[in-house]
Amino acid sequence: LENTMRGRFSEDGSTAQFGGLNISAVDLRQVDRVHLLACGSAWHACLVTEHLIERFARLPVEVDYASEFRYRNMPLGSNTLFFTISQSGETIDTLAGMREAKRKGYKVLAVSNVVGSTIAREADGGVYQHVGPEIGVASTKAFTSQILIGAMLSLYLGRMRDMSFSEGVEVVNALKGTPDLVRKVLEQAPRIREIAKRFAHYHDFLFLGRLSLFPVALEGALKLKEISYIHAEGYPAAEMKHGPIALISENCPSVFFVPSGEMFNKVVSSMQEIKARKGKIIAIATANCDLPAGLADEVITIPECHESVLPVVATVPVQLLSYYIAVELNRDVDKPRNLAKSVTV
Numbered sequence: 001l002e003n004t005m006r007g008r009f010s011e012d013g014s015t016a017q018f019g020g021l022n023i024s025a026v027d028l029r030q031v032d033r034v035h036l037l038a039c040g041s042a043w044h045a046c047l048v049t050e051h052l053i054e055r056f057a058r059l060p061v062e063v064d065y066a067s068e069f070r071y072r073n074m075p076l077g078s079n080t081l082f083f084t085i086s087q088s089g090e091t092i093d094t095l096a097g098m099r100e101a102k103r104k105g106y107k108v109l110a111v112s113n114v115v116g117s118t119i120a121r122e123a124d125g126g127v128y129q130h131v132g133p134e135i136g137v138a139s140t141k142a143f144t145s146q147i148l149i150g151a152m153l154s155l156y157l158g159r160m161r162d163m164s165f166s167e168g169v170e171v172v173n174a175l176k177g178t179p180d181l182v183r184k185v186l187e188q189a190p191r192i193r194e195i196a197k198r199f200a201h202y203h204d205f206l207f208l209g210r211l212s213l214f215p216v217a218l219e220g221a222l223k224l225k226e227i228s229y230i231h232a233e234g235y236p237a238a239e240m241k242h243g244p245i246a247l248i249s250e251n252c253p254s255v256f257f258v259p260s261g262e263m264f265n266k267v268v269s270s271m272q273e274i275k276a277r278k279g280k281i282i283a284i285a286t287a288n289c290d291l292p293a294g295l296a297d298e299v300i301t302i303p304e305c306h307e308s309v310l311p312v313v314a315t316v317p318v319q320l321l322s323y324y325i326a327v328e329l330n331r332d333v334d335k336p337r338n339l340a341k342s343v344t345v
C-alpha cells in the first residue's frame, strides 16, 4: 500500500511506471477536498470512494460526471486533489474533464487499467489496476478493483490525518481478506443462477442500497441494463418513498442490499413498504442479518465483513445476477448492443 500510494517517493521505487500518487506527503497533508471525475461504472466507483474517503480520511469529496465537470462553473479551492478513474484510460469525456482540471492549474491523478493509456500518460500520477484486460464490454473486475483502490486511497489519506494505527491495521487486514470473501460469494453462483432463471422475465427492476451500497445499487442496475437490456434503476433505499414507489407492483422486483448494523432496521422498513405493495424482493444480506421470515422472496447471503470491503463483496452477487439473467435471455454478454469498450467520440 505504501509503495502503491507513494510512487516515486517510495524507497524501493517499485511503482515507478505510473508514478504512484506522485505528490509529496507534505502536499497530501494540505489537501482539504477531493474531486473525483469519471463516467459510467467508474463514476459509481467514485461514489463508493467518496463514502470511504469521507469515512476514513474525513475529507469532503465531490463526485462529478466528467462530461459535466467541464461545463460547470464551480469554485475550487487550491488544495483540491483531483482524481479520475477510467478502466480503458481512453474515455473522451474523462480525458476532457481531466484536461480541464489541468488547464485550471490542478494536478490530476488517475486510476486506470490500461498501461500507457492516454489518461495514464497525461495524469500527474496515479495507480494502475493491473487486473488484466476486461474481455467483455461491461466493466466487472475493473469496477471491483477500482473500489479496492478507493479503499486503499482512503486508508492512505486517513492515516495521514487522524485515523488511528489500530483502525488502519483493521482496514489493511480487511483488504487482505477480500479474495477469500469474494471466493465465498462465487461459491453461490449456482444458486444465483437459479434465482436469475426465476426473475429473467421481468421488464423492470429496482436496486436499493444505502450509504456505500447505494452506488453498488446503481452499478447493479447499470449491469442489468447493459447486458440484459432490462430496464433497471438504482436508488438510495429510503429515496424509494419519494417517487419510485409508484413503480412497485408484482411486476417490478427490487434487489435490496441489507447490511448489518445501524442501517439494518431502516433497510428492513423499506423492504416492508415494498412487500406491502406486492413487490418481489431479492435480498443481498450479510450473514449476520436476522431478516424477518418471509420478507424477502430470495436471499443471497454474503459473508460478514469490514465496511471498507463491503462494497466489493456486495457487488459480485449483482454482477452474477445480471450475467445469469442475460444468459437466460440469450444476450451477447460480451458484446452488448450499442455499447463500446471505450467511448472515444
Ligand code: F1P
Residues within 6 Å of the ligand: 039, 040, 041, 042, 085, 086, 087, 088, 089, 090, 091, 094, 137, 138, 139, 339, 340, 341, 342, 343
Ligand atoms: C467508462 C464506461 C464504462 C461502460 C462502457 C462505456 O469506461 O462508461 O463504465 O461499461 O464500457 O464506458 P472507462 O472510462 O472506465 O474505460
